[in-house]
Amino acid sequence: MIKKFLSLQWKEFFRSAAFQKGIAIKILLVLAALYFGGCALILGVGLFFILKKAVPGIDPMTTVNNFIIFWFMLDLIIRYFMQQMPVMNIKPLMIIPIKKKTIIHFLLGKTTVSFFNILPLFIFVPFCIVLLFQNSDFQYAGVNVFAWFISVIAITQALNFLNILVNKSNTVFYITLGLLATFGALEYFGIYKITALFGMLFNGLYNHPYLVVIPIALACFLYYLNFDYLKKRFYLDGAISKEVKEVETSDLSFLDRFGSISTFLKNDVRMIWRNKRPRQVIFMSCMFLFYGLIFFTQEVYREMPAMLAFASLFITAGFLFSFGQLVPSWDSEYYKMMMSQNIPYRQYLESKWYLMVLAVLVSFILSTPYIYFGWDIFGMIAAGASFNIGINSFVTLFGGALNRVPVELNAKAKAFSNTQGFNPTQLLIALPKMLLPVLLLYIPYVLFGLTTGIICLGVSGIIGLFFKNYFLNIIEKTYQKGKYKTIAAFGEKK
Amino acid sequence: MIAIHNISKTYGEATVLKIDKLDIPRGQSFGLVGNNGAGKTTLFSLLLDLIQPSSGYISNKTIKVHESEDWKPFTSSFIDESFLIGYLTAEEYFYFIGELRGQTKTDVDKLLAQFEDFFHGEILNQKKYLRDLSKGNQKKAGIVASFIGNPEVIILDEPFANLDPTTQIRLKGIIKKLAEDNAVTVLVSSHDLMHVTEVSDRIVVLNKGEVVKDIQTSEATLKELEAFFAGNAVQSSEEE
Numbered sequence: 033m034i035k036k037f038l039s040l041q042w043k044e045f046f047r048s049a050a051f052q053k054g055i056a057i058k059i060l061l062v063l064a065a066l067y068f069g070g071c072a073l074i075l076g077v078g079l080f081f082i083l084k085k086a087v088p089g090i091d092p093m094t095t096v097n098n099f100i101i102f103w104f105m106l107d108l109i110i111r112y113f114m115q116q117m118p119v120m121n122i123k124p125l126m127i128i129p130i131k132k133k134t135i136i137h138f139l140l141g142k143t144t145v146s147f148f149n150i151l152p153l154f155i156f157v158p159f160c161i162v163l164l165f166q167n168s169d170f171q172y173a174g175v176n177v178f179a180w181f182i183s184v185i186a187i188t189q190a191l192n193f194l195n196i197l198v199n200k201s202n203t204v205f206y207i208t209l210g211l212l213a214t215f216g217a218l219e220y221f222g223i224y225k226i227t228a229l230f231g232m233l234f235n236g237l238y239n240h241p242y243l244v245v246i247p248i249a250l251a252c253f254l255y256y257l258n259f260d261y262l263k264k265r266f267y268l269d270g271a272i273s274k275e276v277k278e279v280e281t282s283d284l285s286f287l288d289r290f291g292s293i294s295t296f297l298k299n300d301v302r303m304i305w306r307n308k309r310p311r312q313v314i315f316m317s318c319m320f321l322f323y324g325l326i327f328f329t330q331e332v333y334r335e336m337p338a339m340l341a342f343a344s345l346f347i348t349a350g351f352l353f354s355f356g357q358l359v360p361s362w363d364s365e366y367y368k369m370m371m372s373q374n375i376p377y378r379q380y381l382e383s384k385w386y387l388m389v390l391a392v393l394v395s396f397i398l399s400t401p402y403i404y405f406g407w408d409i410f411g412m413i414a415a416g417a418s419f420n421i422g423i424n425s426f427v428t429l430f431g432g433a434l435n436r437v438p439v440e441l442n443a444k445a446k447a448f449s450n451t452q453g454f455n456p457t458q459l460l461i462a463l464p465k466m467l468l469p470v471l472l473l474y475i476p477y478v479l480f481g482l483t484t485g486i487i488c489l490g491v492s493g494i495i496g497l498f499f500k501n502y503f504l505n506i507i508e509k510t511y512q513k514g515k516y517k518t519i520a521a522f523g524e525k526k
Numbered sequence: 527m528i529a530i531h532n533i534s535k536t537y538g539e540a541t542v543l544k545i546d547k548l549d550i551p552r553g554q555s556f557g558l559v560g561n562n563g564a565g566k567t568t569l570f571s572l573l574l575d576l577i578q579p580s581s582g583y584i585s586n587k588t589i590k591v592h593e594s595e596d597w598k599p600f601t602s603s604f605i606d607e608s609f610l611i612g613y614l615t616a617e618e619y620f621y622f623i624g625e626l627r628g629q630t631k632t633d634v635d636k637l638l639a640q641f642e643d644f645f646h647g648e649i650l651n652q653k654k655y656l657r658d659l660s661k662g663n664q665k666k667a668g669i670v671a672s673f674i675g676n677p678e679v680i681i682l683d684e685p686f687a688n689l690d691p692t693t694q695i696r697l698k699g700i701i702k703k704l705a706e707d708n709a710v711t712v713l714v715s716s717h718d719l720m721h722v723t724e725v726s727d728r729i730v731v732l733n734k735g736e737v738v739k740d741i742q743t744s745e746a747t748l749k750e751l752e753a754f755f756a757g758n759a760v761q762s763s764e765e766e
Contacts, residue, residue: 279652279654295622295625298622299611302614303613306613307613365608365611366608366610368574368605368608369609369610371574371576372574372575372576372598372609373602373626374599374626374628374675441613516576516577519577520577
């Protein structure tokens with residue numbers, strides 16, 4: 033039976049529309065997978081040596097154990113936003129004589145091999161190997177390392193199953209959220225060092241290999257909970273049904289002040305608020321805000337304004353890039369209606385443009401804490417925001433015009449199988465978006481100094497704004513030229 | 527009102543639609559019938575400029591639809607669920623369409639009040655998004671949305687499919703009234719010969735992309751259509 037399921041899955045995967053893509057995309061995907069895998073591998077191999085140097089005198093293993101709870105928490109959060117829930121096309125199987133148990137076991141088993149469960153292997157396998165074979169003052173017993181490794185994997189699997197429950201059941205969601213918040217508060221206000229407690233627990237796991245049964249039991253318990261949950265709801269109107277959410281209506285009349293484009297703005301706000309995929313984009317955009325921390329905290333980059341400009345640009349560009357590149361696609365589910373309705377193209381585009389500009393401004397306001405790193409840095413962020421508004425917004429919209437991939441609004445994008453809205457043209461257009469501002473800052477910097485560079489970058493954005501109508505005209509024409517192709521592409525079933 | 531000139535649509539080798547000439551005068555209620563693959567939806571899509579004609583053109587009130595967008599303000603349509611915005615409630619959707627067509631909220635509310643019967647208490651105030659409504663109820667919402675903003679041309683593809691019997695009968699009443707009262711041109715396609723003869727002044731039969739019958743509706747029309755499609759069935763079973 034399992035074999036039959038596997039063959040069904042195989043066909044589903046290889047016959048899915050996402051897979052019928054050009055060779056270029058496949059190569060890019062493989063490269064991306066290699067890149068991430070490689071990064072994880074390097075981290076895994078290097079972790080021991082990095083920690084030994086960074087925290088001298090303390091056993092790197094202890095350091096890892098002290099902080100591993102943050103890894104697991106991050107893991108859970110990222111899973112919640114990114115991991116797609118297991119759905120097998122169950123409906124046709126329900127009336128066929130297969131035991132419910134078999135189907136559920138398969139469904140849950142399938143989730144254990146997701147990308148999110150494999151990535152940790154890339155880090156922890158090399159890390160453990162290094163532990164066993166390095167020659168330093170610290171030596172590690174094979175049994176302990178092995179048991180610890182199994183514990184980590186078991187906890188990863190436990191998180192996997194927990195995440196399924198969190199997604200399916202509101203009760204579990206609120207309990208988990210409550211727990212995380214309590215932990216955070218306890219730690220933050222210094223009432224109780226919860227991380228220290230976890231550090232102790234994980235060190236205990238390492239020091240007493242037989243304790244490995246606890247994480248394994250935890251994973252099994254959560255598996256059982258899932259199994260039970262699904263089994264009780266194995267009906268068309270149960271767990272496998274589409275979730276019907278009660279409507280949350282909100283008064284958006286404050287957007288009316290935007291005049292003729294307010295109709296679209298209101299619609300876009302609802303679209304983002306009520307669908308899973310756009311919500312994911314919002315989450316990603318928030319991650320972009322922290323991009324600066326990687327670069328600004330490192331002394332190495334202090335004297336590399338090109339890199340700093342790059343980072344500054346990204347801080348305010350999260351929403352612009354991730355939302356903007358899919359601009360007509362967001363409306364793909366009802367594009368035919370949009371095209372036969374009484375809609376001037378111009379207003380449609382303009383409202384999207386305003387939305388992106390608004391997002392850049394909000395990100396800019398949120399980025400004020402970066403003043404901590406000095407006014408130069410903040411100046412760069414401001415100039416980057418200006419460039420994003422004046423130039424990148426148009427380039428992104430233009431790129432969208434060439435993009436004809438339908439987006440399923442209310443489904444989370446899968447990690448790595450998400451090639452929706454991803455094509456070589458898009459990539460080509462992404463280049464000037466990132467290179468141009470770096471050049472605009474770097475060349476004046478070399479010639480006249482940093483301040484001139486910042487001013488140059490900032491002014492370029494303002495100049496771009498003056499050409500708004502001209503740019504929008506070009507984009508509008510491009511959209512109209514591709515109209516039939518876009519309608520046809522959006523009409524194709526995913 | 528609508529004039530079709532030498533229109534054709536081909537995909538590779540296959541011609542899916544070829545109509546030399548077809549005029550639909552203002553105020554006519556026009557029924558389109560044909561088997562699957564006869565070209566009904568293709569014709570409607572061409573009319574709405576959703577696909578590009580391989581040759582010829584369609585003009586709507588003298589405006590060539592693939593050259594100008596000026597036909598949009600007075601034309602409305604409901605082809606399939608992809609005309610609905612799934613994440614809106616029915617009310618929000620109606621107001622959205624209303625705003626696009628320059629109607630105020632009160633205008634829309636007034637119009638919706640006329641369709642209370644038709645909605646049967648299952649569309650408005652439901653606290654549900656359109657994507658969570660049943661197929662039939664989605665269709666009701668889509669059809670009524672196409673009446674917003676006093677359109678002069680209304681295009682409905684298979685409006686009777688998926689509706690319950692009561693709603694089908696009410697929809698017939700609505701379409702008949704539209705055709706009589708406002709001199710609105712209504713274009714309806716259907717597989718249900720009885721319904722379509724009841725609501726249309728004129729019926730055109732498409733077969734494999736070509737017009738094979740063009741009938742002014744009379745008492746005898748239903749019989750004629752049934753004979754045609756039955757004959758078609760006999761013919762194709764003989765071919766096999």
